[in-house]
Amino acid sequence: xxxxxxxxxxxxxxxxxxxxxxxxxxxxxxxxxxxxxxxxxxxxxxxxxxxxxxxxxxxxxxxxxxxxxxxxxxxxxxxxxxxxxxxxxxxxxxxxxxxxxxxxxxxxxxxxxxxxxxxxxxxxxxxxxxxxxxxxxxxxxxxxxxxxxxxxxxxxxxxxxxxxxxxxxxxxxxxxxxxxxxxxxxxxx
Numbered sequence: 001x002x003x004x005x006x007x008x009x010x011x012x013x014x015x016x017x018x019x020x021x022x023x024x025x026x027x028x029x030x031x032x033x034x035x036x037x038x039x040x041x042x043x044x045x046x047x048x049x050x051x052x053x054x055x056x057x058x059x060x061x062x063x064x065x066x067x068x069x070x071x072x073x074x075x076x077x078x079x080x081x082x083x084x085x086x087x088x089x090x091x092x093x094x095x096x097x098x099x100x101x102x103x104x105x106x107x108x109x110x111x112x113x114x115x116x117x118x119x120x121x122x123x124x125x126x127x128x129x130x131x132x133x134x135x136x137x138x139x140x141x142x143x144x145x146x147x148x149x150x151x152x153x154x155x156x157x158x159x160x161x162x163x164x165x166x167x168x169x170x171x172x173x174x175x176x177x178x179x180x181x182x183x184x185x186x187x188x189x
Contacts, residue, residue, distance in 0.1 A: 062103070062122040062140045064152050066164045073136050078124040082107045084188050087128050092174055092183065094137055095157060097128035100184045106141075110179075110186040117141050117180045125184075127157050134158050139175075139182070148172030148181055 063072050078101045087097040102110065106121035119141050127135040135157035143150040149167035156162070163171050175181040 062124075062138065064140065064142075064154075066154070066156065066161055069136070069138060069154055070156070073124070073138075078103070078122075081124075082188060084184075087126070088189075090127075094125060094155070095127055095129070095134075097130075099126045099128070100124070100188070101126075102184065102188070106182070110182070110184075115180060116144060117182065119144060123182065123184065127155075137163075139171075141180075142166060148176060151175075151181055 062078075063069055081101040081103050083101040084099050087099045090096065090098045101124045103120075103122040105118050106123060109117040109121055121141040123139040125137040126133050127137060135155070138152070138154040140152040140154075141150060142152050143166075146167075148171070151172075152166050153163040153168035153171040155171070156164075172181065175183055177183060
């Protein structure tokens with residue numbers, strides 16, 4: 001899709017919804033954009049009744065950046081995703097207790113045994129101290145073929161921000177032992 005065709009749609013989307021995904025124009029033949037957009041649902045149509053490709057900011061669209069995640073995570077939209085059965089002791093450096101949720105595309109990729117997960121695949125790990133949720137860790141696949149640099153990494157516990165960006169060395173060091181950097185045991189326990 002060309003930028004000139006995308007810009008008006010993106011501007012309309014941002015003005016009307018605050019943030020969302022933009023559907024590709026089928027005439028562009030952009031299959032990568034088409035597959036990403038297929039996981040979102042249409043929000044409506046334009047004034048003339050035609051579908052302008054503006055999509056609803058579906059819960060599975062994980063934002064990037066500390067400010068955006070501090071607004072998105074407490075809403076708990078990820079809690080509809082497949083998840084571990086309950087809070088358990090962390091097997092890694094995430095502190096006390098954890099519970100992991102994987103979005104449907106990551107779940108399907110893990111189930112299929114893929115060596116690399118699709119762009120847009122996401123994981124949210126709730127961090128606990130006793131029964132109190134004290135933070136989150138987030139992984140979001142942003143680009144294929146880059147190893148740990150192809151993932152956006154985020155971790156905040158209480159007021160401490162440990163990771164917020166692609167290829168965070170603090171995260172990629174441990175996660176390199178996972179399948180495409182995902183270390184959560186599968187099937188989910």
